[in-house]
Amino acid sequence: MSTKHKIILDVDPGHDDAMAILLAYKSPAIDLLAITTVAGNQTLEKTTLNTRRVCTVAGITDVPIAAGCDRPLVRPQTIADDIHGESGLDGPRFPEPTVPLDPRHAVDLIIELLMKSDGDITLVPTGPLTNIAMAMRQEPRIIQKIKHISLMGGAYGFGNVTPSAEFNIYADAEAARIVFESGVPITMVGLDLTHQAVATPEVVERIRALNTPVSEMSVALLQFFASTYKKRQGFDAPPVHDPCAVAWVIDPAIMQTKHVRVDIEIHAEFSYGRTVCDLFGDSPRPANALVATKLDFGRFWGIMLDALKQYK
Ligand code: RIB
Ligand code: CA
DSSP states (O other): OOOSEEEEEEEOOOHHHHHHHHHHHHOTTEEEEEEEEOSSSSOHHHHHHHHHHHHHHHTOOSSOEEEOOSSOSSSOOOOOHHHHOSSSSOSSOOOOOOSOOOSSOHHHHHHHHHHTSOSOEEEEEOSOSHHHHHHHHHOGGGGGGEEEEEEEOOOSSOOSSSSSOOHHHHTTHHHHHHHHTSOOOEEEEOHHHHTTOBOOHHHHHHHHTTOSHHHHHHHHHHHHHHHHHHHHHOOSSOBOOTHHHHHHHHOGGGEEEEEEEEEEOOSOTTTTTOEEEETTSOOSSOOOEEEEEEEOHHHHHHHHHHHHTTOO
16 A cells, blocks of 8 residues: 555746656655646746656656646736746756657646546646646536645745735636635645745755756756846745645645635736735635645755655
C-alpha cells in the first residue's frame, strides 16, 4: 500500500514552477501522476516548452506532460516576463527537449485521472487556475473526486501584480472564483507564506555544491530569479513560491495555516483578483480554505535539498 500522495502538478514555468517540478518528482512522499501546463508567466507555448526543458535536464521521462488552456476564461491574457524573462525560464542554457508532449489536452487528462481514481488525488496548481476551472465546468463529477487542492496563489497582505492581487489569481480571477467556490478542500499558499521561502546565498551554495546538471540548472534559474526580483521588487533573495504548495502536501506541518473564508474579487476596478481572506471570521459564508501563514524555513529547504540530492 503506497503511502505516497498522488498529485497532478499544474504549472506555468516559470522559475519557481521548475523548482516545484524538481521537488515533486523526487520527494519520497509524492507520486507525481502528471504535469499539466497552462498559460501564465508566459504563453502556453513557452510554459509547455519550458516544462519539457526542465524534465529533459532532470531525466523525468515517465510522467505525462499535457498542455492546457492558452488563455484566461474571460479577461485578456497577462504574462510575467518582467520576472521570468522572454522565454519564461531565462537564465540557464537548455538542450533541445527530448521529453515528448502527451497528445491529450491537460483538462481532459486531469478529468481522466480524477474520474478513474479512488478520490485520492491532490491537485497542485502553481499558475493561473484556468485548467482547474475548465475541468470542473467540463466534468462537474470531478468535484467529489478531488481529495484536496494545494495551490500557490493569493495573499491576505499585499499583492505582487497590483497592490491588491497576486499574479496567479489576477491572471484569471474568474477561474479562481470557480475553484474557491467549488467546495473542494483548498490550501491557499499565498505570498504571505511564499515570501518567507527565499533562496538565500547560503541556500544557493548548498544547491551548487551538489554539482549535478540539475543543481547547475537550479542555480542558474535562482540567479536569474534573484536578479529580476531585486530589480522589480527590491528582494535581497528571491521568494521561491511554487514548491511551497508541494511542500504542504509532503508535510502539512511545514507551515501554519488558518481555516478561513476566501472570496475572489472579479468586479472591482482596483482590487480585481484579490483573495479576500476573512481572517477574523466575520463572514456569513463558510470557511473554504486553509490559508498559509508561517513557514518552517529550515524544514522547507531541507526537503528541497533532499529532493535535489536525488538527481544524478
Ligand atoms: O505570484 C507568484 C506566482 O506567479 C508564482 O506561481 C509564479 O510562478 C507566477 O506564476
Ligand atoms: Ca507559477
